[in-house]
Amino acid sequence: MQYQLATFRLDGRLFGIDVALVQEALRLDQHTIVPHAPQTVAGLVNLRGQVVLLVDLRARLGRTPFGPEDSPMMMVVNVDGEPISLLVDQVGDVMDVDTDRLGPVPPTLEAELRDLVAGVYALDDDLLLPLDVSLATRV
Template sequence: MSRQLATFIVDGERYGVDVLLVREALRSVPRTPVPLAPADVAGLVNLRGEVVLAVDLRLRLGLEPMAQDVDPMMVVVQVDDEPISLLVDEVGDVVDVDDSQFEAPPDTLAAELREVIRGAYKLPTGLLLHLDLAAAAQVA
């Protein structure tokens, strides 16, 4: 079975999510900090009157934060009927993948990544890690 994944880059790695769960991709908008929230909660954003939680995917994946002078991109996705904004380094394109290309998460992945990765698609352009949106959007 084939499906389409919307892709984005975080720390040089390419990730994908089901394109049907993506509402929009846009430049980062101002965020309101959430006091006492976990570090990976980047704040709340106002998207045309709708308050949306922003999750810093770099921190959620156990990576170094983005440089202060760099503006992240936002991928707004639906998780359990709620919009969540994922902060990513850059937005990619939509790719067609087939189940025959899918494999379990590589053993070489760090523990933080293994918690949020469903598996990997082996594509001619390299690995595409399939992100588990529910796990990635969950904050402690």
């Protein structure tokens, strides 16, 4: 069975999210910092009148969080009917993948990633990691 993944890069890795869960991709502009929030919460952003949580996906995956000098992109996803914005390095293309080609999560993958990906798609020159959005947005 085939389905589509909206791809993005984060810290040199290629990730994918089920395209049906992606609302839009935008460049991060004005946002509000939330005092005393966990490091995984980058703040809040107003998207056409709706306040949306910003999740720093670098921090969520145990990496160095985005800093003020960075220019991350936002992938706005729907989780349980609510929009949540994931901060990523770069938004990629939509890829068709075959569920029959999904391989197991390699034991060499970092523990923070192993818990959040459904497996691995081996591409010609890269690995595509399908992200479990419901787990990745827990802060």
